[in-house]
Amino acid sequence: MYAYVLEERKDSIRVVSDGAPIRCGADSVSGAVSQRACVYSGARVVLNPITDAFHIVHGPIGCAAYTWDIRGSLSSGSELYRNSFSTDLQEKDVVFGGAEKLAAAVDEVMREYAPALIFIYCTCIVGVIGDDVEAVCRNAERKYGNRVVAVKSPGFSGNKAVGYRLAGEALMQLLTPYGHLPKGDGVNILGDYNLAGEMWIIKQYMREIGLPVVSTFTGDSSYASLIRAPSARLNIVQCAGSMVHLAQRMEKEFGIPWIKASFFGVEDTGAAVRRAADLAGTAETRRRAAEFTRRESERTERLLEPCRARLAGKKAAVFVGGGFKAVSLVRQFRELGMETVLVGTQNGRPEEYEVLGRLAAPGTVILDDANPAELERFLREKGADILVGGVKERPLAYKLGIAFCDHNHERKHALAGYEGAKNFAEEVNLSVNSPVWRHVRAGQGH
């Protein structure tokens, strides 16, 4: 198909209308400049927003340093999670074992802060050197009566999605003792990390229609708020990639049904709010949801008009972590009168790629686990005007003279809900129509 693509990667690239299923979820090819992260990274990003937990990285310093205050998840309470804790393993620990140091680190935390919850993340070498971390956790729980949960997440044991599952299992360990709580009228929101306050926007919508929110996973959550979760009657899952596993486990263990819901874009936000009302609310809730979404979508439509006029006909490219977000973004660009010419994800699932295949226009390129060389070729070939991605894609887009919008950890404004739809349109407009591009284009041929 394309000469500059590694043979092993050809099945991970599709053009809409070629009909073949995409290969995804496989390990990255050795030697590829993959944009992918690891198991630890997946587990950490899911659990990190639990604001009053001590997140202790058991391993050498790097994994703790790179995940120090990374996500822009906001808190209405504790700021503990924004510090970096680790055992900073040294050579002698690697030789003689690090379990003792870990136990001492837990003691030091307990002596000073006595938190209700500690996560211990085991990175690559912990299993290799044979530390019995679970024993350390058990002993600590006995000694202090709090929760000390091991997240065994060596980077090599799979990809980021494996880390999401491990995070889900760690959360289940917290929730299981509270599985007997009687069901109330509320819902849980799963898979939103309160980046730039997005969880607060979703909670506000639930308040508007009269649906109480029990727990949030994990944006702006605390140990005390999480353990109430089994009393909810519905789980609303926003970032499906990271939270489907937990939702399935909660359905099985606590009998809580779940729905996927995207709060990105006017269309999807409206559908998500109404669906939540349908499944968890009363006739009154449904009435309020219908009215609220109609009012908000009309109001937002008016706000989008000025941007739409300046963006119509532009071409968009999307490269994000999960497939569900990619689907929303394709719709959102359509709302702005823009066509998506390239869609890729780091960890999309087969069913999400299927939806993308149906949604995207013929000729759209679909990529799984792309590397910069592939992104570059297709961005150029398809004439994209803007790329939506994360930190590693930003300078690549700019170098190519293509506008950029961060839809990942470094987003500058809330992108969820109606407010987010307006912010997104403004960011896309600001980047696509920046005056800098005039000079860039004028400079060519000098």
Add this chain to the structure above:
Amino acid sequence: MLDLTPKTVSERSALRINPCKTCQPVGALYAALGVHRCMPHSHGSQGCVSYHRTFLTRHFKEPAVATSSSFTEGASVFGGGPNLRAAVKNIFDIYDPDIIAVHTTCLSETIGDDLNACIQDISVPDGKIVVHANTPSYVGSHVTGYANMLSGFIRCLADPRAAKNDRTAVFPGFVNPGDIRELKRILSLTGLPSIMFPDQSGVMDAPMTNTYVMYPQGGTPLDDIRALGGCARVLALGGFACAEPADVLDKKCKVPCAVLPMPVGVGATDAFVTAAAEGAGRAVPEELEDERGRLLDLMLDANPYFYNKSVAVYGDPDTVAGLVAFILELGMRPRYVVTGTPGEAFTRRITALLQEYDTGNCTVKAAADLFELHQWIKNEPVDLLLGTSYGKQIAKAEDIPLVRAGFPVLDRYGHSYLPIVGYQGGIRLAKMIADALMDRQDRDCADEDLEVVM
């Protein structure tokens, strides 16, 4: 709001909080990006290289390309040799670099992969090269990894039989591309023919051209690394990052070495300029004398605003030593000086600097963390923080102005283009420090004390 730090300092032996360092591989990766048409390769799990690329991109606001052996469960049990073999083939096939620079990670070190043997077994295409370095994450810091990667290049490439040349090898240390540009400008003014190794200028500050090239114009050419073996001398700027590779070169190729401090401030820049001029056999050019004079002029003009202000300096050892030397010249008072990188050489070096000036009590510590620094500041505050972006939580919690210098700076733009080295870098630093202190004075003073002329 961001303040969980208790004022009472309690003994910690196991828990690291808010580190002032990161791991070796990211330093190795940055060093390798300073070689022309080189692909850095991380022999470990997928996540390592993803974190390193993100970290470098956040500091330099540039793409940072590198590959990974993408270890799986199998590789971590049976060894990563086959992964490395597949990786090398794939990298040359698809990305076509001239050289691959392999560094290890905590995982490949712990399972005991023998890189040397692995690479011997790999068939490398004609004219292409694979070099390697051991960079275990549980030893030293990113600065150690930078040094180890330079040593790796020298061990594999520097040619002891290279024709003797009159060039001087300059090892710039773990600095920004803007610093390297400034060093090269100074060298060219002094007329000293030189080889800058490594050289990230033109790579990690590549201009916007509407095209993406995986290997930008910059980077030390391979032939220059080979020619290091025939150089007249080495100037190693910063003992912590450069002394070891300079020593490796001396042992292998008998190239004499002078280890100088990172040229930050007047004295350290004088030492560098003098060494360069002597190497060239010429007097220091007038242009540099003038720059020196302008720096001194600025230091005198703004002296009242610097004098006796207390400062906490933190970051990488060579950078911190440079900054401490300069603020002493400015008449400021270092109160806390810390690095996360372990090694008592740091405390010795800083203590020696402090002894030249009698500025009173100063706490100096290597292998320290920023939580500890914060606790000290709570007990006795300072007028200024000087270091990386990771001090901003302390700055906010204690309401202390912060001047950003060193690595990493993740929350500002433009820093990687501009130097802190040389007289020009001194002028920039002095201005940043004076601006921060004077802005603070304007903000805090009573209305009647606000002055237009300062």
